[in-house]
Amino acid sequence: MAIVINGTNYPLPDDPRVSLLDFLRERLGLTGTKLGCNQGGCGACTVILDGTRVLSCLTLAVQADGRDVLTIEGLASDQSGLHPLQQAFIDHDGLQCGYCTPGQICSAVAMIGELRRGDPSYVTADLVEGPKGGLRQEIRERMSGNLCRCGAHNGIVAAIEQMLNGEAP
Amino acid sequence: MSKLQNAIVGGVRTAMGYVPGNWLPGGTPDPLIERRVTLGTQQSRVDGPDKVRGAAHFAAEVPMEGLLYAACVHSTIPRGRITELDVAAAETAPGVALVMTHRNAPKMAVPPPIGLTNLKAAGNNILPVMQDAEIRWNGQTVAVVLAETQEQADLAASLIKVGYEAAVARTRFEKAKADARTPDSLMIEKNRLKKGDVAVALQAAARSVDAIYRTPWHNHTPIEPNAATIAWKGDRLTVHDATQMLNGTAGSLAKVFGIKESQVYVSSPFVGGGFGGKALWDHQILGAAAAKLAGRPVRIALSRASMVRLIGGRSPTEQRVALAAAADGRLKGLLHHGFSVKPPHSACDEAFTLTSRSLYASESFDVVQHTIDLDVLANTFMRAPGEAPGTFALESAMDELAHELGMDPIELRRRNVPDRNPVSGAPHSQSDVMLAYDLGAKRFGWDRRAAAPRSRREGEWLIGMGCATGSFPYARMPGMTVRITLDGSGHATVSSAAHEMGMGTATVQRQHTADRLGLPLESVTVTIGDTSLPFGSFAGGSSQTASLGAAINAASGKLAVELLRLAGNDTPLAGLRPAEIEFVNGGLRKIGEPSRYESFVSILKRAARDQISVTGVSSAPLEMLKFSMHSRSAIFCELLVSDVTGEVRVDRLVGCFDCGRILNPKTAASQFRGGMIMGIGMALTEEALFDERTGRVMSASIADYHVPAHLDVPDIDILWTDIPDPRTPMGARGIGEIGITGVAAAIANAAFNATGKRVRELPLTPDKFLFA
């Protein structure tokens, strides 16, 4: 029984009550994933599980047995570098206090995949056709599970838009 | 605040009236206003890379050996006594190290209140903490459990049984109005303002409006919960806190535990959103007390439910605004009365009438506000306390008056904007709200607005435009101290116990220091965030930038003196006095004589010094008493209201700000936007659910208190007048809070323009538009 986190194997916790979030933060010291509400209401704890964005606060660590977890610490290809979306967040000032930021970025990385795959969202006009046009509204609806209280929304959307348009450095 | 305070402030103000402006701080405009190199340029946050990597460490992320986790048990009645307290099951639950109740809690003093005159205190809820069986509000902590893991602590806390003897509690706003008090002063202003006779003006007015406006309880709801990691070493206390009041927290904790301030170390390099809610509340005190009892370090990270029980919010308000106008729109009378909640154990005035005392000229004024005492957790400061709800009422009323007059709302304001303070007669340090309106209106396309409500529709959606004025006073805090250390390589390090909660504090002060000392950005480091550094005032009242600015300016003056002294006689600078030199190109130079120059590196080398250090302090802000110093904004909104469901969708926001010089357009725009987005929340969705039967806050999860989500936030256009304020450091005024002001009114005014329905009670939820 083990979880693969950012490419490294970790044994599961003994206590099944331990959430994936607490496992990352309190047991492994990977504090880049943030605890915001611990009840699925804010998105700060978003990680990517087998390529899919999920909330680590509502995921029991044992449920991630044998799965691949990607956290903010594992996004960039090397320790000191930045993922292009991380750089875009800096460039567009898509952050202020920085607390919701790792969750926003992890969420956005997976969201870009969903959008490129043509998955519709609640604001997609034609479900069959999928998302066409209205890109900012599509991004906004899809990122609405990540709350930001400082109000960096415009910068976050601009950073994601830049990534989607392939303009990221 | 007291009559005595009124007398003192009034006396100083009167004296200031006779003092020439150029004798005061800021008397001579800051030369940096004209000599900007990096100030005014776009700079990315210096801590951006750490934040996007998740490498910025917050209070609940500081590792410690042997750490225990805390969970709180809260009272379920608003008033009464604990009669039964069964902690046996909790004490024997797995992993539990300690259960603390009033029976075994250490003796602690009541925390001293945060105040404008006491920067060494940060208390908000000025009541004994776990010292007796008395219950004073619904949610008070009755027990703290410490265990090896958070899961164990939470479970054990749920096993504690508490019995109460309930007493009669005051929890109803409407009922308590009858016993409302009328304080003598608000912040540093006299509360009651009477000039002329508004009643007569209202009777004689060509047009008038008179209405009641209501705003609900609000919560700060930062994404980082309030949290602290705490350890004792002997009688020395270390607190890794999420705070916007480092030194205040240290000072208060020292008083509470009866130790010296120097024995308390508080660290808070990053704060995950503050907005007024990250100061000293019971949890840090309880965490420190429990750590002391257990003899082990403690992490107390509040759950969302514990946050609404222990961290106070913005008081609800009920405001009456009456405006009397001549046919040409000029105000003959301005009345602003109302109520907010402020129990005696609260330190915060929700001074919602302040804006009405300075924004518009009127022949007569009748302004006063009353406070209601309830058995509740203390209300507190939340982004633009006073101005946020106050501008909703005043600026909604102005829109109603414009409608009554058949006048363009911007024109109505143009006719009433004063050229000096309309009550005291004090001159403005700088003020040009109408320029903000003109620039904003142009960008927004105000000329496309149809004056008649319900004029525009697309399908089921009614479209409307509205505007409103925002306002926030300038503040600079005295005592803010910085140390500048210049090393042998010519690198300057600025340090202060200042705060970063998203404002870009280090980023902007690095720009400031670079320009002040004539250095490139790379040669400046700014270190902030703990009490080992020179004294910092709080990050509040939008004052930190100006306060730090003044302190850095003062330190730079001392640095010049010190460098000249070190340079001695064997230098091109020999014989010059500080007033004759300027900082440039990494050195000092005689003003007007470029050849008389020596670099810092050279001066230190010759003096055989590795480094030199100086400190500077922000002086008494007497300019605030001599001048009327306010930032203003013009907010524009275009929105859609469903004629079917009443849902409101903000489509566009433009904010144009008159806040002096903008120091870093990139981070400043973010702060303005952030405030305006909180204004969207205030306008449309935010309301803490307070159950008046029990005094209990029922919006105990983040899902029950709707802060704006991405889809609620449109593109927001930000502009500014960028006119320097000659009385302030760098020509800048604070910008952290003004963003939220005026936004709720602009949105409500646009909703009226769309629907013809005037909603005077926030938030503007769909139900309020369903019925005529």
Add this chain to the structure above:
Amino acid sequence: MRSFDYRRAADRTEALSIAGEGRARYLGGGTNLVDLMRQNIEAPAALVDVSRLPDSIEETPTGGLIIGAAVSNSVVAVHPAVRTQYPMLSRALLAGASAQIRNMATIGGNILQRTRCAYFYDVAGSRCNKREPGAGCDAIDGHNRYHAIFGASERCIATHPSDMCVALAALDATVHLLGPGGEREVRLLDFHRLPGEHPEIETVLRPGELITAIELDPSAAAANSRYRKVRDRSSYAFALVSVAAGLEVVGGRIEDVRIALGGVAAKPWRAVRAEGLLRGQAPTRARFLEAADAELAAAKSFHGNAFKVELAKRTVAAVLGELTGADA
């Protein structure tokens, strides 16, 4: 959260046998159950993780769909057959919670969501008959903006929070169950119970029973359908009122109509009366309003949610209008 045993089931038979051992709950995505356990509202002795059961979405011989209970909300929402043949279901799923939660949440778990009533959640400080039978209900005279206008009782006025179930109710979906006594099928409309005297009993699920799938029948009304959710925040919020509706018009007359309301009762509320009035009629705005009026005539509101009656009427008429291409 109480301690519990965690077991992952390899197949349904194993799931049932583990669950038979004691006070167990099946665990899907955990998006509701884990939170309820953390709040000490639920305290199972064991969790049987069924989220990895090899479930999928298959076509039935009659051209319908059978959706395995462990399939995630996201996968169902974006499935091509759901988007084309049951758009109201796709859109209802997309209206729920957030992308992250939809990725985690299973179909079975979504059906079994419990109410979001704040008094239900306030274990320490509020009375709730659903949590503690006989304790009383603090919502009736408290904050009840989000509460029921249909089917409430003196014991409980909570609502069911699911969006998906509203669409499933309109689609007349069938819930497949597997229990110690074997397989059975229940109409989704009969799956949830109104509170009555026993608000603590929320469904007809028997001890140890596992939801294995939901089944949808194809219809013209299902293919021409919509879901509209009215909420305080434009996204990531529970419904004040939501409407799932499908319409089939033949020769200018309504041949088939399906209407269900969310956010108004302890179960998704099928608007049977309105449907009856509309069948055979011309699809006009006046008829839609009349039918909505008739349906809402039976509503009983409380001081905080009286607006829902008007809101529901208007939303029903508007969604039906959109389905005919007529303006609201």
